[in-house]
Amino acid sequence: MSCSVRDAFIEQLRLFGMTSVFGNPGSTELPMFRDFPDDFRYVLGLQESVVVAMADGYAQATGNASIVNLHSAAGVGHAMGNIFTAYKNRTPLVITAGQQARSMLLGEPFLHADQATELPKPYVKWSSEPARAQDVPAALARAYHLAMAPPRGPVFLSVPVDDWDAPVDATQPLAPRSVSTAVRADPALLDKVANALADADRPGLVVGAGVDRDRAFAETVALAERHQARVWVAPMSARCSFPESHPLFAGFLPTARHGIRGCLDEHDVVVVLGAPVFAYHVEDAGPHVSEGTAVFQLVDDPASAAGTPVGTSVVTSLRLGVRDLLGGPEPKPRSSPQRWVRPPRVEGQNELSEELLMQTLADLRPETSIVVEEAPTTRRAMHDHLPFDQPESFYTCASGGLGHGLPAAVGIALARPEQQVIALLGDGSSMYAIQGLWSAAHESLPIVFVIVNNQGYAAIDEFARHFGVGKPVGTTLTDIDFAGLARSMGCVGTVVRRPDELTTALLDALASPTPTLVDVHVR
Incomplete structure (x- = not known):
């Protein structure tokens, strides 16, 4: 009695609770999705780095590994920035990538991956192209458990295109569904x-x-x-x-x-x-x-x-x-330490500032909302005026790389449909993964995307002063119609240029049943 590698692989995913597949389709991956099961969801991203970041956000919000499907070497190359971020985030991802048929590999065929398992290293915990087609389901089980073991992180499987239809012994039991991952200290x-x-x-x-x-x-x-x-x-x-x-x-x-x-x-x-x-x-x-x-x-x-x-x-x-x-010893009596004093509220401003934006967001956002941040220059103002008091209420990337926040917000919103998700993004950083707006609209996710628009890479200007560079090059970013980009991808888009417009624009966005981008021009 036998079934196909694909059938065994899909059943493994089902057992591990990984029924949302994040991907951007390619030729060498098509047989994986033949007769795609009705209880699975394919989450489409328009570029592979966007796909990985969406899966990263989803995995962080669910606490379970996500399955990501990339296209051979080119797709893995596109995704590497956010694979690096997932590694730094300690996010459990099982990343698969297509490979050309085994019989063709010696001839360096078109769209193959040369040394496929080496490409994502060192930013995956394990990388494998199974020696036999029949080993692919077992490799998935090993990959899943490794991704979930502390410290969690991404793993990688390269699968030749002709493996999916190969027979596998269906009488062999599937790998165990649970492995203890808790680590108890000395x-x-x-x-x-x-x-x-x-x-x-x-x-x-x-x-x-x-x-x-x-x-x-x-x-x-x-x-x-x-x-x-x-x-x-x-x-x-x-x-x-x-x-x-x-x-x-x-x-x-x-x-x-x-x-x-x-x-x-x-x-x-x-x-x-x-x-x-x-x-x-x-x-x-x-x-x-x-x-x-x-x-x-x-x-x-x-x-x-x-x-x-x-x-x-x-x-x-x-x-x-x-x-x-x-459970340790009773501490000695101590008086309460000095309390940190938060900076005072900003009042009576005649122009928009990052501080006013953060304060207004703090005033208006639902108590249970989740903020996903990728606005490096705004972080100081966020710390001062936008406090977070709940677990799993704030996410940003641990790598310092850009292009994660916008699509990660999409993944988190997919995982937490009952909570409002707000993506707080710099104008420069948002352009690394702007295609994620399409996925938000396609999935009908009521995310609020707030662009902190200072018309440049202001973080680089700050570092220029640190290094004594008086006139940095390439840090001005003008004439991008963010609201127009949002509308072109199926979202609502609006522009805020004055303080008196801010509250109404944010309230409308928070009340919208569809994804909304608010382009806030700050001084």
């Missing part, structure tokens, strides 16, 4: 961290995206309150892992060594949760922390633990590790 090391926290005079926590990824948000709040520890956000953290309106919230760490050292100098013990806290963006010198500050790190990535330059690192699933810390 109890002695966790005891060391718990004792240090209990004995500290001025404890501090640093939280990163790993807390929210492992759904340890509530446990982290409880840990901070138990120890009256101020809580910092790790540099460029890609998720909300602590409520920013909480009295113990301390602010956002910068990406420079002296800045981090200065912020953490007030603490005698710092416990880092789910973050590589010493992720610098500019060159600097001096110690990572002051001599009187002891650093401990809980992280699910052995490589991150090994690369942390100071302190004691404990490899553990964050939720399990924080729960163990909550």
